[in-house]
Every structure is written in C-alpha cells, then in structure tokens.
Amino acid sequence: MLKKLFGSNKPSPSAPVTASATDNSRVAVKSSAKPDVKAKHGDGHKRGGRGQNNVSVVEKEKWSLKQFEVAPEEGKTRFHDLGLDLSLMRGIADSGFKYCSPIQAESLPHTLRGNDVIGKAQTGTGKTAAFLITIFNDLLSNPITEERFAGEPRALIIAPTRELVVQIGEDAREIGKHCGLNVVTLIGGMDYQKQQDKLAGMVDIVVATPGRLLDFEGRKDLYLDQIEILVIDEADRMLDMGFIPQVKRIVRSCPQKSHRQTLLFSATFTDDIIRLTEQWTEEPVNIEIEPESVATDTVDQKVYLVESQDKFKLLLNIVRQDSAKSVIIFANRRDETRRLFEKMQKAGIRCGMLSGEIPQNKRSRTLQQFKDGDIECLVATDVAGRGIHVKGVSHVINYVLPEDADDYVHRIGRTGRAGATGTSISFACEDDAFLLPGIEAELGMKLPCERPPEHLLTGGR
Secondary structure (H helix, E strand, O other): OOOOOOOOOOOOOOOOOOOOOOHHHOOEOOOOOOOOOOOOOOOOOOEOOOHHHHOOHHHHHOOOHHHOOOOOOOOOOEHHHHOOOHHHHHHHHHHOOOEOOHHHHHHHHHHOOOOOEEEEOOOOOOHHHHHHHHHHHHHHHOOEOOOOEOOOOOEEEEOOOHHHHHHHHHHHHHHOOOOOOOEEEEOOOOOHHHHHHHOOOOOOEEEEOHHHHHHHHHOOOOOOOOOOEEEEOOHHHHHHOOOHHHHHHHHHHOOOHHHOEEEEEEOOOOHHHHHHHHHHOOOOEEEEOOOHHHHOOOEEEEEEEOOHHHHHHHHHHHHOOOOOOOEEEEOOOHHHHHHHHHHHHHOOOOEEEEOOOOOHHHHHHHHHHHHHOOOOEEEEOHHHHOOOOOOOOOEEEEOOOOOOHHHHHHHHOOOOOOOOOEEEEEEEOOOOHHHHHHHHHHHOOOOOEEOOOHHHOOOOO
16 A cells, blocks of 8 residues: 555546536536545645635744644654644644544554554544544645535544534544634534535535435535545444444445545444444554553542432432532433433532433533533433543443443543543442443453442432
8 A cells, every 4th residue: 555654645546537417516616627536546646735725824823843842751652753734733732732642642653644544442542633633634735736616525524423523523623723624513403504504615524423414415515525534433333323324325425445544443343343344444554442541540430339219319419529520420311311310400400411302402502511610410321421522520420330331431431531530430229230240341340339428328309
C-alpha cells in the first residue's frame, strides 16, 4: 500500500466518474464541473488551496508552536512529534492536550499515513480525538483545487446514538476551530430543514446517525460518492441496536474501500463485527487498547449490597453528600429511568432524564443544563448514556446493574476522565447481584462489595 507522511493521498482512478441524471441536479459550489472520486492508489490528484473557505485563523494571526511548548517525556508521544498542520495544532493547544493517549499514540502514526485502522478501545480512551485529528490533518494537507458540489462531504463519521453524534460534532468544532473546515451533524428528532440548510454550501465533514444519514441521501440532499475518509464508531453498539443493515447501505454508497480510508472502532469484537471489518477495510492495522486502564486507574469502584426496598433511600443520601457535585445515575430500561426521575424530582433533587423516549431537542437541552451545572443529576439509559462526555462528573451510580458487562465499563467511564478521579457506586440487590461475576470477569478483577454505611440508609422516601 502506498504510504504518505500526512493524510490519505487519494488520486483519481483511471476512468472519470460519469454523472447520472440525479447527479445533474446537484448544486455546484463554484461551477458545474464535478470532481473526481479520489483513490488510495495511482497518480497524485491535483490539489491546492481552496480560496477563502480555508484561510485559517492561524495564517491571519501568525500563531506558532513556540506558543505551545511541551517538553519531551519518556514513554509519551507528543502531538508535536506527529508533524500535524499548524492550524490543527493550535486547536489541540486550545483544548489542553499535550501528550497522546495510548490509542492516539498507537493509531495516529498509521492513520496519518493513510492506512486503514481497526481499533479496539473503550469509551474515554481518546479515540474520538484520534480519528478527528486524522481527518483534519488529511483534509488540510490535501486541499482540492477542483470545483465542488453542495452536500458532498469529504469525510463521514457514523455513530449509533444521537448524543454521541452531537458530542463528536462539538469535539470536531473545538479541535478544528482554526482549520476553516465545515462540520455538519445530522441526527433524527431535530428539524430536517434546519439540518438541510447546513448542507446547502460546501461541507467537509459530516457526523451522523445511520437512519438520519440515509434520509438525507435518499432525498438527494447528501451524496457520499466523494468520501475520502469513513469512520465507523462504536461498531459493537451499532450491531446491538440493529443498525448494521443501514451501515451496510451507507458503506455501499461510499467509494470502494481501495478508494477511501476506513477507520473502525469497537469496544468488543464479535464474530459478526470481525466479518464486517474484513469487508469494509483494506490491509488494516489492528490496534487493541486494554480496557483496564479506563476501568480502574482513575475510578474508585465500590459495590453496595442492599435490599431493593432500600435502594432509593441510599441513592438520595449519596447524591445529597457535598462530594456528589455532578452525578449520573444509570438504569436499564426506559420505564425504570422515568420512575426514578419522577421520584427524585419529588424529593427535591435538581435532575434531568436521558432516554430514548425523550425528544432529541429536550435531550440536548438537558445535557447542556447538566454541563452548565444547572442540574446536578442525570438519570440515563445506556443508549443515551453513550454520548455523555462531560468534564467533572464526580459520581456514576449504577442504580441497576447492567445486564451486559461491557456496559458497566462504559458507564463508569463517564467519570474519572481527562486525568481526574471519580467514584463509581453500584447497587447490588436480590434481583441483580447474580450479574456481578460477569462484570468482574470483564474487568479482570474482584469488585469490593460491602454493606452501605448505616448513615446512608436512614431517612429518604
């Protein structure tokens, strides 16, 4: 495979792509000339500046790496060591990143050369930044000189939940705010026309849930035949939620795997996921980051053995402690989440709820209120909880133990992030204590189980 120093050098195929009748309806950003599909192999595709659309703030303000000095440290990879675009480096500096996380240090040397990568990594390991840095550096290092059509992104990221898509979009805009590239998020439950308006001009990166992405493609508001980098995030959750048929349709709409770079991340790899990676990638580099570093290093884990009738009393006393500044409480089902939320509100706790039955616009407002500190607790299901990336979460409480041991790791990964420490408290009662051995097997360690202190079992209703 042809390798390059930065980005994915995707030259044109030997024969130009012929526009169909539906292609003719596309709106050209500069003219009616349709750019060629980029390939990984062959002669170089002519690229250059794209005018004022990509004039970065770095160029205007003459920012330099001297304003972001990071000392070399043994055993750590600096972002300085990767030869990244200067405007991207400024975004990294603004975000406070100095050294790569393990998944970033392992994957970026390969992805920046254009290699396909299959990464096994839990939420919270920094994989989002890994693929965003790859995308931004590639697009900046290889600008297109030809005219482009509206609604034709160069990079596509698909994720299973709306919250996760929103979070990736926010991270992309933060890390790429000096790059001059346009990021659009597409999710269900939000106004279609408003999202369509964002596709009316030149779009560089699209982050989307599978269903909503197919809505836009089906209505000819979005075209995927110019995708240079495809990212499939949380493939295991896609499979669990039944999205794989939709993802297959999306992949078929993109250029063939030899003409794009594909990055696929999953916390677990079942036989089904392995077969899909073989279909969707070409000569991939396989990277695996052990989950123990996420599950145990920065999170103080404890299990309280409690009778089911005492669980709510215990919960109230925990969240009323001064140390519980920002708390996420997990249940398994929507009805459990709703009942718990209503009881907490009745008890005077400022809380919000995230589950699949809540409209997306309300979920977004609730998450923002939690980030701003306007509410102190979130009650969430696992599906909604996958997109909760909030700094400073002090406690995660498993009000009900997860049936899938892997979800335990994802849940407690909401706290103890970015070098901070956090506390995870799980309630184990007569209904779900049998799930503990499976969780301990997933973690590779015994969890400390104890009766809750007596003062946490008094009062409450």
